[in-house]
Amino acid sequence: LVFFQEKKKLWKKLRTTNVIEGLFKELRRRTRPMSIFVNVASCERIIFALFNKYNKKWKEHRYVVIH
Known part of the structure; x- marks a missing residue:
């Protein structure tokens, strides 16, 4: 497995x-x-609001880039 x-x-x-x-x-x-x-x-409004919230949240976080 690549995971390991x-x-x-x-x-x-x-x-x-x-x-x-x-x-x-x-x-x-x-x-x-x-x-x-x-x-x-x-x-659709509920779905958009939730996805928009998480999109903004993810923009603020740094993620580990794995190659």
Whole structure:
């Protein structure tokens, strides 16, 4: 596995960081209590707001570049 070729101190970050899965998990967590949306536009607003929030958050963080 390529995972084991990286420095040991990066292993935890590599194992636990799956940005897409985490984002969709958060989206499900936020939309499930609403259970029903009035229309498609209301659902799209929630999704956009969440994705926009995380996009701004990620811009502020430095990430390790792995080659």
